Amino acid sequence: MNKHPHIRIDRYALVRNTVFVWLTAVVVAGFLVNIPRINILEHTARNLYFHVPMWFTMMAAVGVSGYHSLRLLQTGSLIRDIRAMQAARVGAWFGVLGLLTGIIWSKFTWYVGTDVWWNFDPRQTMASLQLLIYGAYFVLRSALDDPDRRARIAAVYNLFAATTTPFLLYVIPRQLQSLHPGAEGNPAFSDITEPVMRLIFYPAIIGFIGLFWVLYTQRVRTAWIKYRVIRDPEL
């Protein structure tokens, strides 16, 4: 048996190369394949391939991070803490990218002529709150010195924060207006998206989640090596 079953270099390399080829194909197709013209959106509709997958990836990262926090409290093994931490960190970067692509996109389409950069759109608000929670999570980690205690306390905060976020799904739509597809009164995503765009959109989601997986596993392995050398897994 392998002594550290979570480290299999050859398999990681295979996944990494597949993801890189896949994402290159998605990006090339995203910019070159002809898309139907929609009023106002025009060619910015191509941002669909980049902006929306960022959200899917961040949600996947939130799930991975929460799962490993739960497992840490059950088992107490430090690799779970490393996984929860690195999933949160990489996921937060995807969240920042999703926020930026969304802000720039909406500035020049929905809010064109109004000079508005930040609008209290429900999804934008929820995403920024998730980023705030992760910001607090990282600050809390830096205030704890002992790795075992840090692992447990940070996992508790991660799970505690995860119990309050579902309320946002219920509370926010009643308080704030949304222009996103699928929100109340707006057509669902599948009604306004041409089949040719879906052919690139779905592979883009898989590609970006794959990219998350490559970055995440890479950071986990680095942190594990650092922990084995100097007994401190913080990167």
Added chain:
Amino acid sequence: MNWLSGAWAVFEKDLRLELRSRYAINMLIMFVLSSLLLVSFAIGQDAVSTKMQSALLWIVILFSASIGLGRTFVSEEERGTVLILQLSVPGSQVFAGKLAFNYFLLVCVNLIGVFVFTFLLNLDIIHIGLLATTLLLGSLGLAAATTMLSAIIARTTNAGPLLPVLLFPLLFPLLLSVVSACENALIGGFGWAQSGSDLTTLAAFAGVVITASVLLFDFVWND
């Protein structure tokens, strides 16, 4: 019965210590008074909309909670009484007692805040029952989240300013509902008719936060 008497003992201990020093309650009163005065001076003579009034009231309550209630578990660490408490009563009773004490403090802060606001900002309360229900439910959720997080920050090295950073992102759903329910209780508001979903959210928030705290508290407390 046994469980309740343990929780009551923790609550009684905290209350007795508080009555001896009156540190937390005095600080909370002073904080609420001075920040409300600051708010009213900054606004000046202008009329403030009811939305603004309820938002200001809750921002003051939120900040005073994050400052005044954060010491709940830190003070146990400083006095060196954590081990005694761990030996005497199970974690869930400690949490319940501390939560009850923080809730008590927070309700006092609410009373003072509303009272002073009525004078300084001409708060026109027409649905007193609705306002009281909103404040009681909102304070319960706020007290539960603050108690749990103050147990977390008591384990960190320099605990002081960490609580607001951890607390505020979690309280967003609470703040949205509580402000809109408070607005409904003021003049020109919709009263009970339109506040059902807000009050449901507040009750559910308090329930979920208390449940999660009871489940997770032992991992923080039994170090």
